Amino acid sequence: MAPNGTSRSGTEHKCMGIVEEAREKSEARRNKPQPWIVRKLAVFITIAMIAYTWYVYVGRMCVPMIRRDAGALGSRGLGITFLVVFCILGLMMIWAYEKIVFTSPGLAKDHVHKSPAPPTRGMQTWWDTESEADLAQAQFQASQNPPPPPPPSESKRSKGGSRADQKRKPSQNGHPLAPSDDENVGVTDALPPVAAARAKATARHVSPQDQSYIQPLPGTVNAQKPMMYTRAPSKTPILLPEYRYCQRDGFQKPYRAHHCRACGTCVLKYDHHCPWVGHCIGARNHRFFLIFVFWAVLFCAWAFATLVGLNAHASLVRPNFNIDGQMIAIIVLSGFFLVFTTALLVTHVVLICSNMSTVEELGVRRMREREKRVLGRLHAWWQFRRRRETVKQWDAEWGRIGKEGHMWWLGSARKNWEATMGDKAWMWFLPIGKSPDDGLSYVVNPRFDAEGRWLPRNEWPAELR
Incomplete structure (x- = not known):
């Protein structure tokens, strides 16, 4: 039995080694850049298409007319006019290209x-930070004096055995969420009030039987007002350094x-x-890309x-x-x-006027x-008006998504445009000089804290509120 057991163990060890080696090779291939010819192939195709266009337009249309x-x-x-305009536009495009x-x-x-990797300190993974729980988590009762929690035996029978009382879905951090009222059953993405959002941290340490009634912080919720929701x-x-560290480049x-x-x-x-x-x-080349x-x-x-x-007329x-x-x-x-x-062109004009990259715009779109x-x-x-009023209320409390809620927004479309394209009009059309954006010096929107978290309006600097 021993030889057979030893042989089986050796075979399993060998298989595990092969799998690990394959995984390492696959990871190494992913971390390597694409071959030069693969990255530059489309450039040669583009040059060929431009040359072919010149041949047909000039040699087969303009020259016979001349x-x-x-x-x-x-x-x-007409042939001379068309040739001159075509050459001017073509040369400007080639120059920019x-x-x-x-x-x-x-x-x-x-x-x-x-540099060595900084300590993670319980850093979330990317799928956690992009999850629905970041936008919408628990509900909070809008009452300063909530009733005491019912005994477990009574809570199971209350509300006719509703789903919200019988089941508690786990939240992102592994703690159960507070159940909803009857009128809000199914609104799993209801958002807590800004003032009560700080109670979220407290809710994580409340025992499961007390989760049904989470008391807001004193003075943060008016008992006469109905439950309100806001964006989170x-x-x-x-x-923070641990979120900006690149494991591939080190x-x-x-x-x-x-x-x-x-x-x-x-x-x-x-x-x-x-x-x-x-x-x-x-x-350093976004400006030239837009000009091209x-x-x-x-x-x-x-x-x-x-x-x-011309062909339609002929x-x-x-x-x-x-x-x-x-x-x-x-x-x-x-x-x-x-x-x-x-x-x-339209997409990147909008992005530049918002001082966003495509990657940043994707994050705004997801939100x-x-x-x-x-x-x-x-x-x-069909409640379009209520939706607009709700968004307007959220904007009044937080600012607009993609505007005040964008970390690199400079305050106006003109300032955003000039940060990338320059403050001189000729810089917007001629591929001359360097980009005003060095890629290293960016001012964080003061509506965000030093660690990159969006603040509610009541925590903004006084001159921006």
Whole structure:
């Protein structure tokens, strides 16, 4: 028996070793940046599409018009005009594209040194900090003198054995939540009042039989007022060192920096990884990215409009007109990228005017979606006015999500815009100079505390209330 047992143990140990080795190799592959050719392939494809567009537009449309060929789509003057405008827009787009391709977004490793990981102090995992419990947790009775808790035997029979009395769902930290009243049964995302939100910490230490009646802090709730609900932003102190430490790079990231898996490094004010330029969009090239997208919209719009217009006119006045197949290809390409770049332009103008990156906007969107679900449970779908009034009340108590409730909001769209694009109008259109954003120096919105938690309006600086 011993040899068999030893053999089985050795086989299990070998299998565990193989699994562990495979896991380590998989982790190593995830932490490595993508191969250079993979990251830059779309750049060569983009250059090829631009060159092909120039060939078709200039060589197959404008040149025959200038030479007055028999099958030309217009006069010489029209051909020269179209060629000049096309070249100006195309050269501006190429200039901006060259600038964005060769401008680094700013890498955190060039400005910070490696350091040991700070103590976690019970740090939440990312799925905890993004959970529904961060937005909506327990309910609190709006009464200064709640009745004493009933005996366990009576509480089980009360309310006809309602689900709220029979079951208590565990909260995020493992403690049961307070049950709801009959009129609020099913409103699992009801939010506690701001003043009573501090009682949440006390509720965690209350025995289960006392959870049914959680008394607010003295003087925080008016007994004559009905139960009120408010938004409950995440209490995660995201500015603490343990939340900003990158395990892959082994250092504490600057504010707003994030790790890019494709590039394999942390990027300053990381916005997104753009395959069309071969690297990330971040603090030091976001301005050039927007300038490139702006000129790309004009270039695509001009190519699409003129090609469609001239060919449509020719098909009306020439009975035997046959459109050039290569012009059809450019019409399709320019139309597709016109829609694509226009969407990018609008999106990033809105983001820059809000002083947000794409990553930060996703967090704001998640909070709005969770709040929308909360409103759906508090009010029926047709009660639009009540929903608006509730949101207005929450905004009066906390500020607006994405505005006062955004950690890097500077107070106005103009200030936010100038922080990224510069304070001179020519900087908004010409890819010259450097970005005013160095990716290292950011001022935290004073409506947040030093650890990155959103404060209610009554705790803001007096001049901002």
